C-alpha cells in the first residue's frame with residue numbers, strides 16, 4: 641500500500657505556502673524578510689518546523705525527528721489529518737463510541753460523514769464491529785487509548801488487528817498514555833505507513849494552556865501534514881517552554897505518580913459509596929462512575945463549588961459522569977461532600 645494514494649488529490653498537488661525563513665537556520669542574519677518589527681521580545685515569527693523542540697522530543701522519546709509532527713494541541717492534528725485525507729461530501733470516518741467527541745465534530749465541520757460503531761459492553765474494542773462498519777468510502781479510523789471517557793486502554797494486539805483489516809488511515813489518540821502502564825502504539829509506526837499516533841502536552845505534562853500536541857508517523861506522513869498545517873501553528877513561547885519542561889521531566893514523572901496514587905485512592909473511596917453503582921477502572925487521570933442519582937449529584941457538587949462532567953448521553957454511558965483526578969485536597973473535598981450527599 642502506498643500511503644500517498646490516500647491523500648486528497650488537491651493536497652497531493654498542493655505546492656505549500658513558503659514562509660519567510662523556511663529554509664534558513666543560521667541565526668546571525670539581519671532579518672528583513674518577514675515584515676516583523678525589529679523591536680521587542682516576541683517580535684520574530686516562530687520556527688515553522690519547530691526544529692529545536694523536535695530534536696528535544698526526538699531525544700526524549702528516542703524517535704527520529706523526521707517522524708515527529710507538532711500541532712497547536714492534538715485537536716489541531718485531528719483536524720489536519722481529516723483535511724489531508726478525507727474528501728468532503730465523499731469520504732467517511734469511523735470511530736468507536738463512547739469516545740472523544742471532537743472526532744465527530746471535526747468530521748462534521750469538514751463535511752465528512754461520521755460513522756460511530758459501539759464498543760463492547762465492558763468498553764473493550766470490538767474489531768468485528770469495526771470491520772462491519774467499514775465501507776468503501778471509509779478513509780480514516782480514530783481509536784483512543786486510553787479511551788476518553790471510559791478510561792481503558794486498547795491492547796496493541798487489537799490496534800494491530802484493525803491495521804490488518806483496514807488499509808485507510810488509522811489514527812491512535814494517546815492523549816492519556818503517560819498515565820498508563822500500557823505500551824504506546826508508536827512502536828508500530830515503522831511497520832504501518834497508514835498509522836499515526838498522537839500524544840499531547842495538555843494532560844500529564846500540565847501544559848493545556850499552551851496548546852501543544854505531537855504526532856508520530858512515518859516521514860512521508862509527517863511531510864504531508866507539514867504541507868497542510870498553518871505555517872506558524874506552534875508559537876515561539878510554547879516551543880521554548882516545552883523544551884524546558886522536557887528537561888524537567890522528573891517533576892512531571894512525580895506528578896504522574898502522585899495523580900495515579902490519588903486515582904487509586906479515589907476509586908477505593910468511590911467504591912465504598914453505596915449511591916454509586918459502578919466505578920470503572922482507569923488507565924488515565926479521570927474516573928467514570930455510574931449512579932442513578934447523577935443529576936442531583938452534579939447539582940449538589942456544583943452548589944459546593946465542584947464541577948464534574950456529565951457523560952450520560954454518550955453511548956453505553958447511561959447515568960455516567962466523569963471525574964478528573966485533582967489534588968489531594970480537591971479529592972478529599974469531593975469524597976467528603978459525596979459522603980454527605982443524600983439523594984432525595
Ligand SMILES: *Cc1c(COP(=O)(O)O)cnc(C)c1O
Pocket residue numbers: 712713714715716740784788813815839840841842848851852853
Ligand atoms: C484532551 C484530549 C485531547 C486534546 O488534546 P489537546 O492536545 O489539548 O488538543 C485529545 N484527545 C483526547 C482523547 C483528549 O481527551
